[in-house]
Amino acid sequence: MSKSCLVVDDSKVIRKVARHILESMAFAVDEAADGQEALRFCRANRPDVILLDWNMPVMSGMEFLGAFNDLDFGHDERPRVVFCTTENSIDHIRAAIEAGADEYVMKPFDRETLEGKLQLVGVA
Amino acid sequence: MMGGGTASESAYRVLMSVLESRTGQTLSPNRIWRIEMSLKPVLQRHGIADLDALVAALVTANGRQLLDDTVDAMLNNETFFYREHSVFDDIAEKALEYLRVVNARQRQLTIWHCGVSTGQEAYSMAMLLAEQGERWAGWRVDVIGTDVSHHAISRARVGLYSQFEIQRGLPVQRMVRWFDQTEAGWLAKADLRRRVDFSVQNMLIDRPPLAAPADLIFCRNLLLYFAMPMRQKAFARLRAIAAPQSFLVLGAGETVLGQTDQFVASPRLRGLYEPADQQVRRPVAA
Ligand SMILES: [Mg+2]
Numbered sequence: 001m002s003k004s005c006l007v008v009d010d011s012k013v014i015r016k017v018a019r020h021i022l023e024s025m026a027f028a029v030d031e032a033a034d035g036q037e038a039l040r041f042c043r044a045n046r047p048d049v050i051l052l053d054w055n056m057p058v059m060s061g062m063e064f065l066g067a068f069n070d071l072d073f074g075h076d077e078r079p080r081v082v083f084c085t086t087e088n089s090i091d092h093i094r095a096a097i098e099a100g101a102d103e104y105v106m107k108p109f110d111r112e113t114l115e116g117k118l119q120l121v122g123v124a
Numbered sequence: 125m126m127g128g129g130t131a132s133e134s135a136y137r138v139l140m141s142v143l144e145s146r147t148g149q150t151l152s153p154n155r156i157w158r159i160e161m162s163l164k165p166v167l168q169r170h171g172i173a174d175l176d177a178l179v180a181a182l183v184t185a186n187g188r189q190l191l192d193d194t195v196d197a198m199l200n201n202e203t204f205f206y207r208e209h210s211v212f213d214d215i216a217e218k219a220l221e222y223l224r225v226v227n228a229r230q231r232q233l234t235i236w237h238c239g240v241s242t243g244q245e246a247y248s249m250a251m252l253l254a255e256q257g258e259r260w261a262g263w264r265v266d267v268i269g270t271d272v273s274h275h276a277i278s279r280a281r282v283g284l285y286s287q288f289e290i291q292r293g294l295p296v297q298r299m300v301r302w303f304d305q306t307e308a309g310w311l312a313k314a315d316l317r318r319r320v321d322f323s324v325q326n327m328l329i330d331r332p333p334l335a336a337p338a339d340l341i342f343c344r345n346l347l348l349y350f351a352m353p354m355r356q357k358a359f360a361r362l363r364a365i366a367a368p369q370s371f372l373v374l375g376a377g378e379t380v381l382g383q384t385d386q387f388v389a390s391p392r393l394r395g396l397y398e399p400a401d402q403q404v405r406r407p408v409a410a
Contacts, residue, residue, distance in 0.1 A: 088287060097297065120293075
């Protein structure tokens with residue numbers, strides 16, 4: 001069965017690029033344009049992994065993680081979270097990991113980089 | 125024309141023989157066409173017009189730096205952290221536990237990264253060992269990286285990696301624990317750097333600076349650049365450095381089958397190799 005990924009980013013272009021790469025890796029892809037949409041999606045679905053933008057209107061990646069950590073996935077494993085950022089700061093990365101992200105990837109990313117990160121969190 | 129570029133055929137021949145005599149490596153046809161691109165930065169740095177002029181300079185001048193730079197540029201220094209990470213998982217659990225039992229009396233563990241390039245593989249092992257903490261308390265643990273490339277080894281020693289390199293294969297938890305962010309890139313902390321020693325070596329000629337026979341040898345994606353007689357010699361060199369009960373790690377696409385009788389597939393650990401004489405029970409003479 002193919003793995004699923006929820007791409008959360010306010011940039012349509014980034015979502016399109018991510019979808020293209022993920023589909024080439026046989027992922028089933030869903031999209032959300034902000035944290036709130038993503039949260040709504042995760043209340044009804046359980047993607048294997050979430051590719052999470054940090055800076056978004058309505059609800060940021062950090063705010064999303066706060067609410068996401070309280071979601072109950074029952075017997076299923078919690079989806080892995082790879083956050084994407086353009087901010088290349090170790091403090092920023094630390095904050096995201098402390099908030100519950102499993103990995104990070106710098107934007108813009110290519111297929112090899114993203115695939116490597118998905119391998120690290122055990123979904124590729 | 126063999127180079128597919130603009131230089132004369134004799135220039136390519138000279139460059140290939142320089143590479144072979146310095147490293148034992150042979151350029152496969154699919155790498156020859158890239159030689160001109162690989163050497164472009166060297167030409168610029170030394171103010172040389174083209175490959176023919178480079179060859180002329182190599183033959184006439186005594187420029188050691190030019191020779192080093194030329195050879196370095198023709199080598200493939202591709203590497204990254206925890207490359208084929210399942211191999212590292214197996215080593216972390218099974219191979220190291222086996223070696224811990226085998227070496228329990230000496231309490232010494234020697235790991236050699238042959239063809240370590242810019243160091244990521246050796247740092248990967250060093251982080252993994254350091255995180256096993258208590259398991260190696262009271263042990264002497266040596267992690268040694270060698271490579272024929274001066275440029276790669278000096279980079280390995282510094283331990284500075286670009287954003288692209290640092291996010292290739294390295295889990296974020298390890299990145300924030302073992303690296304500092306600097307203006308120039310991600311720098312291995314002193315506590316990590318002190319756990320690894322690097323030196324410039326030609327594995328076909330030099331004896332690696334090890335205090336004991338190697339318990340674990342990484343030689344990944346290097347032997348494929350040697351032509352067959354050299355490859356057999358290289359395997360013999362690895363065997364001479366390996367402890368009787370030890371492991372050899374090759375690249376994912378590499379094997380010993382039909383290449384050497386010095387090593388065989390490990391019966392303990394899939395994907396690793398062991399010195400052949402540990403496996404073959406020779407019949408006792410009557
Ligand atoms: Mg954004």
